[in-house]
Amino acid sequence: MATVTGTKKVVGLTGNSAIAYAMKQIDPDVCAAYPITPSTAIMEEFSGYYADGQVSTELIAVESEHSAMSACIGASAAGARVMTATSSQGLALMWEMLYVASGLRLPIVMAVVNRALSAPINIHCDHSDSMGARDSGWIQLYSENVQEAYDNLFQAVRIAEDKRVLTPVMVCMDGFITSHAIENLTLIDDAEVKDFIGEHEPAYSLLDTENPITVGAMTLPDAYMDIKHQQSKAIAASKDVVLEVAKEFEQRFGRSYGLMETYRLEDAEVCVVVLSSAAGTTKVAVDELRSKGKKVGLLKPRLYRPFPHEEIMEALKHCKAICVLDRADSMNGFGGPLFTDIRASLYDAPERPVVINRIFGLGGRDYTAEDAIGVYEELFKVVETGKVERLSAYLGEE
Amino acid sequence: MTKKNITFAGIIFEGGTADKYKTGGWRKLRPTLDKDKCIDCLICWVMCPDSAVIVEDGKMVGFNLEHCKGCGICAMECPDKVKAITMEEEEK
Amino acid sequence: MATLKELSQIEERFTGGHRLCAGCGIPPIMRLILRAAGEHVVATTATGCLEVGTTIYPYTSWRIPWIHSAFENAAATMSGIESAYNVLKRRGKIAQDREIKFLAIGGDGGTYDIGFQALSGALERGHDMVYVCYDNGAYMNTGIQRSGATPFGSATTTSPAGSVHPGKQQRRKDLTRIVAAHRIPYAAQASPHNWRDLEKKAQKAFQIKGACFLNVISPCPLGWYTKPEDSIEDAKLAVETCYWPLYEIEDGVLKINYKPKEKKPIEEWLKKQGRFKHLFKEENRHIIEELQKEVDRDWETLLSLDGKRLF
Numbered sequence: 001m002a003t004v005t006g007t008k009k010v011v012g013l014t015g016n017s018a019i020a021y022a023m024k025q026i027d028p029d030v031c032a033a034y035p036i037t038p039s040t041a042i043m044e045e046f047s048g049y050y051a052d053g054q055v056s057t058e059l060i061a062v063e064s065e066h067s068a069m070s071a072c073i074g075a076s077a078a079g080a081r082v083m084t085a086t087s088s089q090g091l092a093l094m095w096e097m098l099y100v101a102s103g104l105r106l107p108i109v110m111a112v113v114n115r116a117l118s119a120p121i122n123i124h125c126d127h128s129d130s131m132g133a134r135d136s137g138w139i140q141l142y143s144e145n146v147q148e149a150y151d152n153l154f155q156a157v158r159i160a161e162d163k164r165v166l167t168p169v170m171v172c173m174d175g176f177i178t179s180h181a182i183e184n185l186t187l188i189d190d191a192e193v194k195d196f197i198g199e200h201e202p203a204y205s206l207l208d209t210e211n212p213i214t215v216g217a218m219t220l221p222d223a224y225m226d227i228k229h230q231q232s233k234a235i236a237a238s239k240d241v242v243l244e245v246a247k248e249f250e251q252r253f254g255r256s257y258g259l260m261e262t263y264r265l266e267d268a269e270v271c272v273v274v275l276s277s278a279a280g281t282t283k284v285a286v287d288e289l290r291s292k293g294k295k296v297g298l299l300k301p302r303l304y305r306p307f308p309h310e311e312i313m314e315a316l317k318h319c320k321a322i323c324v325l326d327r328a329d330s331m332n333g334f335g336g337p338l339f340t341d342i343r344a345s346l347y348d349a350p351e352r353p354v355v356i357n358r359i360f361g362l363g364g365r366d367y368t369a370e371d372a373i374g375v376y377e378e379l380f381k382v383v384e385t386g387k388v389e390r391l392s393a394y395l396g397e398e
Numbered sequence: 399m400t401k402k403n404i405t406f407a408g409i410i411f412e413g414g415t416a417d418k419y420k421t422g423g424w425r426k427l428r429p430t431l432d433k434d435k436c437i438d439c440l441i442c443w444v445m446c447p448d449s450a451v452i453v454e455d456g457k458m459v460g461f462n463l464e465h466c467k468g469c470g471i472c473a474m475e476c477p478d479k480v481k482a483i484t485m486e487e488e489e490k
Numbered sequence: 491m492a493t494l495k496e497l498s499q500i501e502e503r504f505t506g507g508h509r510l511c512a513g514c515g516i517p518p519i520m521r522l523i524l525r526a527a528g529e530h531v532v533a534t535t536a537t538g539c540l541e542v543g544t545t546i547y548p549y550t551s552w553r554i555p556w557i558h559s560a561f562e563n564a565a566a567t568m569s570g571i572e573s574a575y576n577v578l579k580r581r582g583k584i585a586q587d588r589e590i591k592f593l594a595i596g597g598d599g600g601t602y603d604i605g606f607q608a609l610s611g612a613l614e615r616g617h618d619m620v621y622v623c624y625d626n627g628a629y630m631n632t633g634i635q636r637s638g639a640t641p642f643g644s645a646t647t648t649s650p651a652g653s654v655h656p657g658k659q660q661r662r663k664d665l666t667r668i669v670a671a672h673r674i675p676y677a678a679q680a681s682p683h684n685w686r687d688l689e690k691k692a693q694k695a696f697q698i699k700g701a702c703f704l705n706v707i708s709p710c711p712l713g714w715y716t717k718p719e720d721s722i723e724d725a726k727l728a729v730e731t732c733y734w735p736l737y738e739i740e741d742g743v744l745k746i747n748y749k750p751k752e753k754k755p756i757e758e759w760l761k762k763q764g765r766f767k768h769l770f771k772e773e774n775r776h777i778i779e780e781l782q783k784e785v786d787r788d789w790e791t792l793l794s795l796d797g798k799r800l801f
Binding site: 029030032056057058060061062063064066067068070071072073074075076077078079080082096097100104205206207208209212213214215216217218219220223 | 529530531532534541542545546547548550552553555556557558559560562563565566567569570571572573574575576577578581584588590607608610611614615
């Protein structure tokens with residue numbers, strides 16, 4: 001196993017190893033998890049740290065992902081700092097409990113290594129898993145590469161546990177593409193990690209037997225809606241906390257994060273919007289087209305839930321045509337989930353850009369810089385002709 | 399309409415608040431105790447589903463009629479030789 | 491062995507004012523078990539009658555820390571709580587002398603069926619907890635649907651007494667033995683009518699380190715179609731007919747805790763309950779005979795194991 005040894009600051013690690021190492025540095029109170037490809041190595045390597053006493057976490061090797069999230073919920077409600085990791089079917093099996101974790105306002109942090117959902121079964125990357133969980137009340141951060149996944153994990157702890165937020169966070173990265181590729185990244189010292197994340201101060205604890213609380217009571221129509229309203233306001237307000245935490249992170253460690261990353265977007269006529277590793281590929285295409293004088297740009301949302309619709313509208317409103325690339329289909333006959341969100345955000349723009357959608361990369365299908373160039377060319381055609389031939393389509397397929 | 403006093407995440411930050419909720423209105427039959435017959439065996443107390451048998455210093459002293467639903471278990475379980483509890487029609 | 495007088499002096503941590511049915515068998519079970527748990531105890535309850543009936547916001551019957559998270563995961567939820575306790579104590583965030591007990595509770599739906607996997611996992615991992623199943627023999631909370639604990643022949647809303655299929659056509663699971671087969675240190679069956687036996691078993695379960703299990707029969711006037719005042723008597727008859735034997739398996743050794751002087755025919759238990767009414771029709775009588783044979787066979791098996799080491 002490519003676990004980290006020594007204190008070398010720049011190392012080559014896979015995404016999974018980087019997450020496992022970040023978890024070692026965080027040394028959470030409780031970790032309950034069940035292995036699933038492609039996130040398995042996270043728990044394997046973390047188990048290695050546990051076995052060697054490098055963490056003093058309680059590790060619960062549960063019998064399913066449903067129980068993993070259930071145990072995380074129990075532990076978090078008992079006042080512990082809690083982390084887990086999963087992918088695909090594992091996240092699907094947790095579904096019910098995702099809503100319970102967010103509804104009980106438990107600041108659990110989970111690494112999600114994105115993988116396609118069955119059927120047909122496929123172990124490779126797409127975003128069907130976390131996209132399906134986009135409305136579960138979890139904050140979602142998407143990571144382009146290993147460094148971002150590593151950095152996002154620490155920030156996730158701070159965001160989740162912030163008193164104004166108290167909402168669980170998923171840190172997503174692309175299965176195999178990021179989870180299994182070795183990339184160079186800059187590590188943060190253990191002491192600096194501890195200092196940045198601070199001590200966990202739970203909002204409530206079941207272990208305070210002198211002050212007994214009832215958690216998860218049955219609510220009727222006179223209370224349920226108000227409690228959901230509380231939650232809705234908290235997740236909406238978390239956007240500001242995401243920015244605050246990112247700012248502090250940048251001050252301490254020098255790497256800059258926001259709600260999104262824009263790439264050569266300021267004067268772009270056409271733009272691609274895409275999440276995670278495909279943004280890296282698209283940047284190559286942007287550079288190539290820019291070198292030929294084409295005004296192309298990129299927007300990569302980092303915070304997908306809550307959805308920073310105003311900021312996205314501001315960033316995109318000057319474009320003439322936009323293609324949203326979705327690595328998941330909503331199976332709704334209209335387009336992918338990112339597409340509908342982006343398109344809705346632009347409804348309030350003074351001059352609405354044309355927004356089209358392409359579904360790409362399902363089940364690990366390759367997405368290359370040439371594919372991205374094709375998308376930009378199509379956007380220029382839309383601008384020139386003023387016509388959209390296909391609003392939403394599968395990339396490269398008739 | 400905004401609802402007041404909704405707690406964080408719907409958590410009840412105090413134990414045993416159901417004590418304040420009255421279920422006595424469910425009752426059709428009311429238990430009555432003949433203290434002269436009662437031997438303070440406390441079988442009624444241990445079997446009561448509504449924690450509605452009042453015991454003080456080990457003595458059965460009566461019923462919490464705010465909680466008692468009138469199920470009649472106390473009267474049924476009162477030992478055959480004692481039968482200190484009877485169920486009577488609740489007054490309308 | 492505590493007397494009722496002594497038990498009555500322990501604080502009542504399960505208040506009245508809950509919305510469980512009149513004559514429900516669950517509260518007397520919980521009241522006793524909470525008294526046996528000691529001063530510091532945390533509980534979780536699977537979705538079901540007990541959970542819904544005792545925590546209608548903002549009212550709670552629980553004077554102990556309590557959580558509900560879902561239907562099928564009481565054991566997994568408690569795994570997390572118990573693990574949090576271990577680590578927070580180790581890390582000095584909980585006083586070293588603070589001993590807390592952990593109680594997970596489910597009905598037969600949440601235990602025999604939908605929560606069985608989570609229970610099995612938690613037992614195998616050996617969390618220091620007591621799992622209590624209140625077995626009322628069907629999914630009562632949702633309106634009396636059949637479960638893996640529903641007795642053979644019983645009518646439920648999903649195994650109604652039809653002319654072709656007269657009630658549930660399958661035998662029930664022997665969950666207590668299945669649970670014991672996880673080689674946990676303590677598993678037992680109990681009944682609320684025998685409060686001494688139940689209290690003693692709960693005491694033992696809380697004292698023994700590791701995952702312990704209590705399966706307690708819980709009469710349900712609604713689903714059994716019985717009179718509320720008869721609940722405790724109905725539990726007693728289940729034991730007197732040997733439908734629900736009182737026994738325990740401690741460190742692998744089985745011990746029968748109560749042997750009726752005269753084993754009553756199963757009919758005596760059945761005839762009081764509306765859910766078995768159809769069995770007394772001439773064409774269904776054979777079901778009662780089959781049920782009697784099953785009870786006899788199970789009781790004989792149990793007698794043959796009395797005092798024996800199972801694992």
